Amino acid sequence: MKQTIERYEQIKQRIIDAEKRFGREPGSVQLLAVSKTKPVTEIESLYSVGQHAFGENYLQEACEKIEEMAGKGVEWHFIGPLQSNKTKQIAANFSWVHSVDRLKLAQRLSEQRPIELPALNICIQVNLSEEESKSGTTLQALPELAKAIDLLPNVQLRGLMAIPQVSQDMSEQRACFKMLREAKQSLCKMGMELDTLSMGMSGDLEAAIAEGSTIIRVGTALFGAREQRS
Numbered sequence: 001m002k003q004t005i006e007r008y009e010q011i012k013q014r015i016i017d018a019e020k021r022f023g024r025e026p027g028s029v030q031l032l033a034v035s036k037t038k039p040v041t042e043i044e045s046l047y048s049v050g051q052h053a054f055g056e057n058y059l060q061e062a063c064e065k066i067e068e069m070a071g072k073g074v075e076w077h078f079i080g081p082l083q084s085n086k087t088k089q090i091a092a093n094f095s096w097v098h099s100v101d102r103l104k105l106a107q108r109l110s111e112q113r114p115i116e117l118p119a120l121n122i123c124i125q126v127n128l129s130e131e132e133s134k135s136g137t138t139l140q141a142l143p144e145l146a147k148a149i150d151l152l153p154n155v156q157l158r159g160l161m162a163i164p165q166v167s168q169d170m171s172e173q174r175a176c177f178k179m180l181r182e183a184k185q186s187l188c189k190m191g192m193e194l195d196t197l198s199m200g201m202s203g204d205l206e207a208a209i210a211e212g213s214t215i216i217r218v219g220t221a222l223f224g225a226r227e228q229r230s
C-alpha cells in the first residue's frame with residue numbers, strides 16, 4: 001500500500017515534468033488510475049491521498065468495487081472491450097466509457113443511461129495499427145461514426161482513445177499519438193467540440209503528453225505488475 005502511494009507520487013512527478021518539458025499547461029493532463037485486478041483496498045488508499053478517477057476493464061469486478069466505494073464520489077471510467085449485453089450496467093454505473101467503437105454500442109449506452117444522471121462521457125477508440133485482433137474503429141470510418149454519436153442525446157462525445165502497439169522508441173510512440181491528435185483536430189474542424197485525448201500508459205506516457213494527451217491511463221506503474229487473469 002505504501003508502495004502504491006510512493007509510485008503515485010512518482011507518476012504525479014512524471015506528469016509535471018512532462019508537462020514542463022513539452023510546453024503543456026500545468027494540470028492539463030489528468031491521471032486515470034487503472035485498478036483492474038487490484039483490490040478495493042488499493043483504490044481506497046489512493047483515494048485517501050487525492051486520486052478520484054479510476055479505470056476498470058472487467059464489468060463484474062468493477063461493479064463489486066463500485067458498490068463497495070458507493071457514496072464516496074469516485075469517478076469510474078470503463079476502458080475495457082465493450083459488448084452489447086453489458087451496456088446497460090455500464091450506462092448505470094460509470095461516468096466515462098473510453099472504448100466505444102460502434103454506433104450500436106453508443107446508441108444503447110444513450111438509451112440506457114438513467115435519466116437522473118448527467119450525460120455519459122464517451123471516447124471513441126481508434127485502432128491506429130489496424131490490427132484485426134484489436135478493438136477500435138479505423139481512421140477512415142471515424143468521421144462518420146463521430147458525427148452520428150455526437151447527435152445522441154444522453155451521451156457526450158468528449159474525444160478519442162487509442163492503445164498503440166508497444167514500442168520502446170519514443171519517436172515511434174509519438175508518431176502514433178500524433179495520428180490520434182490530428183484525427184481529433186479534424187473532427188473539431190467539422191464542428192465537434194472535443195476536449196479529450198485518452199492516450200498514454202505506463203510505458204509511453206511522456207510521448208503521449210508530448211502529443212497532447214489529456215488523460216493518461218496508468219496501471220502497472222502505479223499498482224505494480226498484474227497477476228495473469230485466468
Ligand SMILES: *Cc1c(COP(=O)(O)O)cnc(C)c1O
Pocket residue numbers: 034036057079080163201202203217218219220221
Ligand atoms: C490495462 C490498461 C491500461 C493500463 O496499462 P499499464 O501498461 O498497466 O499502465 C491502460 N489502458 C487500457 C485500455 C488498459 O486495458
